[in-house]
Amino acid sequence: MKILTTLLLALLLAPAVSAEEPQALVDRARLSVESILKDPNFAAAKARLRNAKGVLVVPQLIKAGFVIGGEGGPGVLLSKDAQGRWSQPAFVSVAGASFGFQIGVEAKEVLFLVVTDKGMASLLSAQAKLGADASISVGPVGAGVEASTTGSPATDIVAFSKSQGLFGGAALEGSVIRPKSDFNESYYGKPVTPKQILIDRTVNNPGADGLRRALGAG
Numbered sequence: 001m002k003i004l005t006t007l008l009l010a011l012l013l014a015p016a017v018s019a020e021e022p023q024a025l026v027d028r029a030r031l032s033v034e035s036i037l038k039d040p041n042f043a044a045a046k047a048r049l050r051n052a053k054g055v056l057v058v059p060q061l062i063k064a065g066f067v068i069g070g071e072g073g074p075g076v077l078l079s080k081d082a083q084g085r086w087s088q089p090a091f092v093s094v095a096g097a098s099f100g101f102q103i104g105v106e107a108k109e110v111l112f113l114v115v116t117d118k119g120m121a122s123l124l125s126a127q128a129k130l131g132a133d134a135s136i137s138v139g140p141v142g143a144g145v146e147a148s149t150t151g152s153p154a155t156d157i158v159a160f161s162k163s164q165g166l167f168g169g170a171a172l173e174g175s176v177i178r179p180k181s182d183f184n185e186s187y188y189g190k191p192v193t194p195k196q197i198l199i200d201r202t203v204n205n206p207g208a209d210g211l212r213r214a215l216g217a218g
């Protein structure tokens with residue numbers, strides 16, 4: 001059992017998970033945003049996005065386990081200014097572990113809506129742990145669901161997920177989010193921090209224009 005668990009975690013969190021080019025990740029994030037926002041079952045996500053401080057898009061969060069499990073995947077984080085303009089994307093990685101009876105593999109498209117300043121500040125740090133540094137809830141799914149039912153007033157981040165696999169709506173608490181400095185440097189041609197990308201807005205890559213337009217359509 002330990003060997004199987006080790007292999008599952010190794011496959012899950014191996015560098016190959018995020019070995020794609022940064023532009024390919026941005027393009028896949030755009031497709032995920034379009035897929036979720038156009039789905040009538042995610043009307044609450046579309047409504048909540050209008051007032052969000054930022055968004056983290058993980059096109060493919062892979063979770064696997066046998067009693068002990070893990071999940072991981074690369075994503076892009078964007079912030080929205082007071083005028084409603086989306087920033088360039090900062091690249092991050094999401095990784096977590098879970099315990100308890102579980103078996104199977106699951107792939108999830110996840111849209112994390114950052115709805116408080118505290119949530120946005122936590123994601124700008126060197127490491128943020130969901131549920132500890134920023135509270136998280138899972139948004140409702142279903143046609144006709146009102147945005148007012150999404151999360152609680154104290155929630156910093158609301159997650160909406162499209163799932164395929166055996167885990168269903170597995171909890172995201174405990175996942176750790178870290179910057180992917182190598183991707184950020186590659187995409188913008190120089191070392192750059194998430195704060196410089198998201199808040200100071202000192203860099204630009206036109207390859208992200210499609211993703212920013214997709215979010216603006218929300």
